[in-house]
Amino acid sequence: MAAIDGGGPIRVALADDEPMLRRGLKVLLESGGTIEVVAEADDGHGLLSVVREHRPDVALIDVQMPGKDGLAALQELVRLPEPPVCAMLTTFDLDDYVTGALHSGAQGFLLKDAEPEVLVRAVQDLAAGGAVLDPRITARLLPRLRAASDNVRELDLVKALSARERQVLQLLADGRSNADIGTRLGLTEATVKSYVSTVLTKLGAQNRVQAALIAQRVAGVGGAR
Incomplete structure (x- = not known):
């Protein structure tokens, strides 16, 4: 949205x-x-x-x-x-x-x-x-969603993101708006929107909340630094 x-x-x-x-x-x-x-x-x-x-x-x-x-x-x-x-x-x-x-x-x-x-x-x-x-x-x-999810696949999907895309995902998982993400990363809001759209597509997430939960689940099984 x-x-x-x-x-x-x-x-x-x-x-x-x-x-x-x-x-x-x-x-x-x-x-x-x-x-x-x-x-x-x-x-x-x-x-x-x-x-x-x-x-x-x-x-x-x-x-x-x-x-x-x-x-x-x-x-x-x-x-x-x-x-x-x-x-x-x-x-x-x-x-x-x-x-x-x-x-x-x-x-x-x-x-x-x-x-x-x-x-x-x-x-x-x-x-x-x-x-x-x-x-x-x-x-x-999170415990219920983690148990029902394919953590290995999700971890692989997050690891496949570029370094910048992972930064955007982490800030998105923190509930940050596009404007906040842009300020923190030195990007225009239009560029952030593009990154968010790409991240959602690569993760197979329908919206920001689903992407945020994927990020939090992955962090709970070792992260993707």
């Missing part, structure tokens, strides 16, 4: 079946003046409708909702001609849903009890082209 151009607040759609939580998230996100919640929904059907109407930059999606849940809505959202950047809001015990969302194209995974500044920064990073993965989710998921 390309970074969102500046010039105005980041437009966000919120989907959660708890009105009080939506209200709290809206106040929190809009408090700094850089984010505007342009639409809300209480289920997946409503989310698809408001996304088509309001065309938000970022969608924050509760995993468990009545009717069409967050995972089903995500699978339809990513097929839209110009989908928003999608991040899932979850609780600590929904690993199966998170794994499914990962493979469906979610660019971020956030826990509902994250600190306010963490959520605001996450939306800003998503809008800038970054991948967002709460460290607590990563810690729970």
